Ligand SMILES: NC(=O)C1=CN([C@@H]2O[C@H](COP(=O)(O)OP(=O)(O)OC[C@H]3O[C@@H](n4cnc5c(N)ncnc54)[C@H](O)[C@@H]3O)[C@@H](O)[C@H]2O)C=CC1
């Protein structure tokens with residue numbers, strides 16, 4: 001029964017992907033073109049924190065991605081079991097599990113893409129910034145190893161607070177002399193996934209057709225969905241737009257509270273992480289017009305890092321898009337988010353240079 005369900009879910013994903021363009025509406029995982037055997041280079045993907053709540057379903061989804069030839073699962077515990085389990089799935093990727101710091105180098109060597117969901121999640125009452133004290137150190141040490149063992153890999157940062165962990169990673173790479181701003185991404189795809197889902201529900205349009213850019217950062221009011229640019233157009237009243245904006249900004253907290261102490265979003269995050277990783281790999285492989293929102297080094301505003309739509313190419317970020325036309329409500333939201341986002345970025349930079 002379970003196998004039948006997974007089979008039909010994959011078939012549904014393939015159907016949806018075949019029906020959608022490969023632009024920023026690409027929140028679908030599998031497309032037929034993947035199956036033109038041998039037409040793409042081998043790709044190694046490493047997941048750091050692979051035995052965790054996000055790491056395990058993300059490992060599953062990356063195993064199902066036929067672009068991936070080697071899947072490297074690293075954690076401080078429990079990865080041999082996760083790797084053995086995932087390795088039995090009849091998709092091409094060769095799976096290996098690595099456990100403990102002494103195996104981190106082997107886990108990373110040769111990686112084209114490193115995805116980092118390592119670190120502690122929130123409990124009710126906490127902000128993402130409350131995770132800083134533990135996760136900053138974890139991310140920093142993992143990035144030191146990335147600089148050493150796979151300095152050319154794209155890095156997808158999931159660990160929170162993303163608004164600070166991305167600047168930490170950038171500083172570590174700068175110190176190591178390996179920083180390439182085109183290759184470092186804060187994963188904000190879950191904000192886009194949520195904005196699409198909530199908008200589709202309110203506007204009563206098919207969710208597969210919806211696109212909504214989300215800009216700013218990845219915490220509370222720094223998450224700014226641009227519903228004025230949402231497609232298909234729905235002309236929702238202002239109070240609906242305000243409610244949708246708030247729900248998107250509080251989406252993570254909604255899940256944290258519903259899980260009541262048992263962590264934060266894992267399944268939707270694994271999905272979002274797999275969508276973004278897939279877009280990165282497609283870009284590396286030269287698939288044209290791959291556009292996703294991500295928190296990257298940016299000159300779109302005065303802040304050094306900012307999330308907006310980016311085009312992904314053979315070297316990572318090919319183009320950072322501007323914000324387009326904003327409504328008055330969005331303009332106000334943009335000004336309101338800047339001080340918090342600036343402080344979180346500076347906190348990350350300071351940590352990386354002091355510790
Ligand atoms: N960017 C986003 O949109 C989202 C980010 N997150 C963040 O992702 C992170 C992980 O969340 P969960 O998977 O739910 O947590 P979890 O606690 O279930 O898993 C984290 C994993 O990281 C591992 N880990 C800890 N230190 C490590 C190290 N030094 N090296 C390698 N692995 C290490 C742990 O052993 C554990 O298996 C959290 O910081 C959470 O806030 C969660 C949801 C969405």
Ligand SMILES: O=C([O-])CC(=O)C(=O)O
Nearest residue numbers: 122190251252253264265
């Ligand atoms: O809310 C959290 O702590 C996890 C997260 O980043 C999200 O679900 O967006």
